[in-house]
Amino acid sequence: xxxxxxxxxxxxxLNAKNIPYHAIFINLTEKPEWLxxxxxxxxxxxxxxxxxxxNPALIESLIVAEYLDEKYPDVPLFPKDPLKKAQDxxxxxxxxxxxxxxxxxxxxxxxxxxxxxxxxxxxxDIFEKxxxxxxxxxxxxxKPGMLDYMIWPWFERTEMLKxxxxxxxxxxxxxxxxxxxxxxxxxxxxxxxxxxLNGETHAKFMKARRDNVHDYDMLx
Amino acid sequence: xxxxxxxxxxxxxLNAKNIPYHAIFINLTEKPEWLxxxxxxxxxxxxxxxxxxxNPALIESLIVAEYLDEKYPDVPLFPKDPLKKAQDxxxxxxxxxxxxxxxxxxxxxxxxxxxxxxxxxxxxDIFEKxxxxxxxxxxxxxKPGMLDYMIWPWFERTEMLKxxxxxxxxxxxxxxxxxxxxxxxxxxxxxxxxxxLNGETHAKFMKARRDNVHDYDMLx
Numbered sequence: 237x238x239x240x241x242x243x244x245x246x247x248x249x250l251n252a253k254n255i256p257y258h259a260i261f262i263n264l265t266e267k268p269e270w271l272x273x274x275x276x277x278x279x280x281x282x283x284x285x286x287x288x289x290x291n292p293a294l295i296e297s298l299i300v301a302e303y304l305d306e307k308y309p310d311v312p313l314f315p316k317d318p319l320k321k322a323q324d325x326x327x328x329x330x331x332x333x334x335x336x337x338x339x340x341x342x343x344x345x346x347x348x349x350x351x352x353x354x355x356x357x358x359x360x361d362i363f364e365k366x367x368x369x370x371x372x373x374x375x376x377x378x379k380p381g382m383l384d385y386m387i388w389p390w391f392e393r394t395e396m397l398k399x400x401x402x403x404x405x406x407x408x409x410x411x412x413x414x415x416x417x418x419x420x421x422x423x424x425x426x427x428x429x430x431x432x433l434n435g436e437t438h439a440k441f442m443k444a445r446r447d448n449v450h451d452y453d454m455l456x
Numbered sequence: 457x458x459x460x461x462x463x464x465x466x467x468x469x470l471n472a473k474n475i476p477y478h479a480i481f482i483n484l485t486e487k488p489e490w491l492x493x494x495x496x497x498x499x500x501x502x503x504x505x506x507x508x509x510x511n512p513a514l515i516e517s518l519i520v521a522e523y524l525d526e527k528y529p530d531v532p533l534f535p536k537d538p539l540k541k542a543q544d545x546x547x548x549x550x551x552x553x554x555x556x557x558x559x560x561x562x563x564x565x566x567x568x569x570x571x572x573x574x575x576x577x578x579x580x581d582i583f584e585k586x587x588x589x590x591x592x593x594x595x596x597x598x599k600p601g602m603l604d605y606m607i608w609p610w611f612e613r614t615e616m617l618k619x620x621x622x623x624x625x626x627x628x629x630x631x632x633x634x635x636x637x638x639x640x641x642x643x644x645x646x647x648x649x650x651x652x653l654n655g656e657t658h659a660k661f662m663k664a665r666r667d668n669v670h671d672y673d674m675l676x
Contacts (some may be wrong), residue, residue, distance in 0.1 A: 276550070288539055299545045318507055318526035326520045330496070331533035 241389035243281040251427035313382035334359035345440025461609035463501040468605040471647035533602035554579035615655025
């Protein structure tokens with residue numbers, strides 16, 4: 237589904253590793269019948285592997301991402317050190333509190349927004365602090381790594397808040413100085429560019445979705 | 457927490473790999489103040505690594521398990537092949553539908569039980585079929601692997617259903633013939649034995665919990 241942040245993760249890893257792939261975007265409200273052949277629960281992303289015996293398919297964005305990192309090690313994304321890798325995975329997991337709060341605002345009522353915005357900022361604090369203590373432009377060091385790509389889809393979508401909220405929410409450039417610099421770098425990363433949509437476009441999709449209109453073909 | 461199935465996973469991996477460790481069981485209702493130093497969200501398991509610089513701690517059972525598998529490769533638990541490893545992770549992920557349904561029965565009202573039992577059996581069907589198609593006694597082959605250990609805590613707890621339900625639920629020996637044989641083997645595995653509690657003991661803890669009594673020190 238073109239606007240799914242979890243599917244977005246798979247695109248970013250495939251792009252970063254220069255792995256050739258063919259994307260089929262689906263309608264997630266009226267799912268194609270063949271979908272469960274690849275994804276038993278009908279979720280995206282699903283990655284079919286035509287070079288493997290029996291054309292198996294993988295699901296779950298983090299499982300897909302780690303599989304690609306192990307299978308195509310030329311552009312490594314996770315740290316090699318097991319401890320650093322585990323610590324990055326914990327940060328990816330902790331980002332899910334931000335995801336929950338963001339979607340409350342994306343989809344939700346204006347009344348719920350202030351609390352959710354506080355939760356989002358508190359979540360971002362963790363990543364601002366982390367980037368600061370690492371002292372590198374990206375979480376992955378001098379270039380984006382798996383942690384950068386796994387959280388990026390929601391940072392890209394954060395840009396839509398200025399179109400969705402009356403107060404035109406933007407990241408506080410002082411409180412989140414490192415993250416803002418990181419975001420500006422990420423936007424120019426080749427893998428990110430390959431699947432990038434601006435905040436206005438994300439907002440257009442989301443506004444329709446708030447009215448229960450799922451305009452999956454909006455870009456076609 | 458001695459009765460937590462997620463913490464159970466960490467014990468199984470540590471036992472299987474013969475890694476020396478010191479367990480501290482905590483009260484999850486009245487959490488010790490120091491817990492968030494190791495586990496920011498106050499969850500278990502949390503694994504402190506005293507040999508690593510700064511005594512870092514890891515959380516999230518699956519992240520802990522994979523870290524231990526990478527750091528201590530002498531007894532490998534995940535398949536080496538990235539595809540097989542990813543497929544086992546997907547099965548671990550799919551097991552979460554069983555977990556949800558099991559806890560409905562463990563904690564819930566008798567009215568919810570029939571639907572949840574159907575869901576549990578449907579979930580077990582996936583694993584019965586998988587074990588059958590692998591043609592090995594364990595999911596990991598001739599001995600238990602990561603998939604075996606990651607789902608075991610809930611199979612061990614399934615034994616309490618005969619003490620919690622009026623109809624004394626047991627696994628259907630025909631429908632789940634492979635799984636029943638697997639369970640009987642797993643109970644005798646050294647790593648499993650090291651943290652094993654029988655169904656009656658699990659049921660005793662759960663019955664108290666139903667009455668909102670958290671008897672964490674029941675075994676002391």
